[in-house]
Amino acid sequence: MSDASMRSSAVPEGWTLRPLLELVSIRSGQVNPTRNPFNTMLMVAPDHIQAGTGRLLARKTAEEQGAISGKYLVEPGDVVYSKIRPYLRKAIISDFHGLCSADMYPFTPRNSTDSRFILGIILSNRFSEFAISVSARSGIPKINREELAEYSLPAPRGDEQRAIGNALSDVDALISSLERLIAKKQAVKQGAMQQLLTADIHDDWKLQQLGTLLTGHPSYGINAAASTYSHDEPTYLRITDISDDGRFTPDPKVSVRHPSAKSYFLRDGDLVFARTGASTGKAYRYRPKDGPLVYAGFLIRVTPDPARLDPSYLSYFVQSKSYWDWVAVMSVRSGQPGINGNEYAGLPISFPKIEQQRAISSRLADMDEGIEILATRLAKTRAMKQGMMQELLTGRTRLPTEGAAS
CATH class of the missing domain: 3.90.220.20 (DNA methylase specificity domains)
Known part of the structure; x- marks a missing residue:
C-alpha cells in the first residue's frame, strides 16, 4: 500500500500518519555465530516461527543449529520479522538476548513505541498486503529495507498503543490456554487409546x-x-x-x-x-x-x-x-x-466382540466431543482476534487509556 493511498484514508482523531521506520529502527551489522559468546546464544530463524500467530516454536542456540554465516543481534522487546515469503506473516517479540537469521529483520521500537502494537501491525492484513505487493515487483518473495521505508501507518500515542497491546495480549493468553487444554485432553485420549486398544491384556480378543x-x-x-x-x-x-x-x-x-x-x-x-x-x-x-x-x-x-x-x-x-x-x-x-x-x-x-468395540468407540468419541468443543472455541477466539486487530489497529474502535478521564 502506497503512502498516497494511506493518506487518502481517514486518520483517527489523535493519531498521526507515521512512517514505520519512525516507530522502529532496523538493527544493522552482523556477528559471527561461530564465535563466543554468540555461538551459545539462542538464534531464531523463519522456520522457528508459527505463521500468522507471533509464536516462537523452537529455541535452539546458534551452535545447535550449525550456524556459520553472519547473524543479527536481537534484544528483548525487539520485533523479529521474516523478510522472506511475507505472505506467511512470521514475526515474534523477542524475550531474549540472542541472534536472528539474516533472512529476518530485528525491529527495535523507538521511544514510547509499544512492541505489541508493532507486532500487531506486522501481522495485520494491511501490512501483509503491502509486503506481498512490493516483494512481487522483483519476482522474489522478499521485502528489503528500502521497501519497508515506504510503509506508513496511522499510529496513536504510546499510552493508546499500550492499551491496544494489552488487549491483543489478553486474547493471545486465552488462545494459549485453550491450546494447552486441548493438548492435555489429546494426551489423555492417547493414554486411553493405548489402554483400550491393546490386545495383550485381553485373552478373548x-x-x-x-x-x-x-x-x-x-x-x-x-x-x-x-x-x-x-x-x-x-x-x-x-x-x-x-x-x-x-x-x-x-x-x-x-x-x-x-x-x-x-x-x-x-x-x-x-x-x-x-x-x-x-x-x-x-x-x-x-x-x-x-x-x-x-x-x-x-x-x-x-x-x-x-x-x-x-x-x-x-x-x-x-x-x-x-x-x-x-x-x-x-x-x-x-x-x-x-x-x-x-x-x-x-x-x-x-x-474384541462388536458390543465391546462399540463401547470403546463411545468412550473415545466422548473425549473427541470435548476436544472438538474446545477446538471450535479456539477457532472462534482466533477469528475474534483478527476482528479486534482490524478494529483496534485502524482506530475504528478506541480503547480507554491510563491517562483518560474517568
Whole structure:
C-alpha cells in the first residue's frame, strides 16, 4: 500500500500518519555465530516461527543449529520479522538476548513505541498486503529495507498503543490456554487409546487381517483434477483435506468435475487411507455431517462389515501406536513411502466382540466431543482476534487509556 493511498484514508482523531521506520529502527551489522559468546546464544530463524500467530516454536542456540554465516543481534522487546515469503506473516517479540537469521529483520521500537502494537501491525492484513505487493515487483518473495521505508501507518500515542497491546495480549493468553487444554485432553485420549486398544491384556480378543473384515476389497479413488469449489459439483476429498487426527479440514474446499464422479461418493461407515507420499497411513472416517464427498485417486477406501468390525473402532485403531508402527515398516519396503490396497488389506487388527468395540468407540468419541468443543472455541477466539486487530489497529474502535478521564 502506497503512502498516497494511506493518506487518502481517514486518520483517527489523535493519531498521526507515521512512517514505520519512525516507530522502529532496523538493527544493522552482523556477528559471527561461530564465535563466543554468540555461538551459545539462542538464534531464531523463519522456520522457528508459527505463521500468522507471533509464536516462537523452537529455541535452539546458534551452535545447535550449525550456524556459520553472519547473524543479527536481537534484544528483548525487539520485533523479529521474516523478510522472506511475507505472505506467511512470521514475526515474534523477542524475550531474549540472542541472534536472528539474516533472512529476518530485528525491529527495535523507538521511544514510547509499544512492541505489541508493532507486532500487531506486522501481522495485520494491511501490512501483509503491502509486503506481498512490493516483494512481487522483483519476482522474489522478499521485502528489503528500502521497501519497508515506504510503509506508513496511522499510529496513536504510546499510552493508546499500550492499551491496544494489552488487549491483543489478553486474547493471545486465552488462545494459549485453550491450546494447552486441548493438548492435555489429546494426551489423555492417547493414554486411553493405548489402554483400550491393546490386545495383550485381553485373552478373548481376535487378531485378523483387515481384508477379512470388509464387505469388499479396498478400492482406489477417482483420478481427476480438483476444480474451484461449486455448489453444482461434488466436493472433492484429497489427502491434504485430512487433518492429522482424521478430520475433514479443507483449506480451501474444492470440487471435482468428472463424468464418473458419482461412482466415488463415500458412504457412512467408509474409511479412506492415504496411499503415497509423506502422508501415507493418514486415515479419515466419513461422516455424513461433512456433506457428500468424492474421494481422490491417492486415497484408498475400505468398508468394514458392521456386524464384525465397527467403523468407529477401526478409525480409533488407526490412530494407535501399533498401527503407525506397522505403517512405518510397510511404507518403506519399496524404497518410496507408500502402501497399496492389497497391503492395507493385510493390516493386522486386534479387536474384541462388536458390543465391546462399540463401547470403546463411545468412550473415545466422548473425549473427541470435548476436544472438538474446545477446538471450535479456539477457532472462534482466533477469528475474534483478527476482528479486534482490524478494529483496534485502524482506530475504528478506541480503547480507554491510563491517562483518560474517568
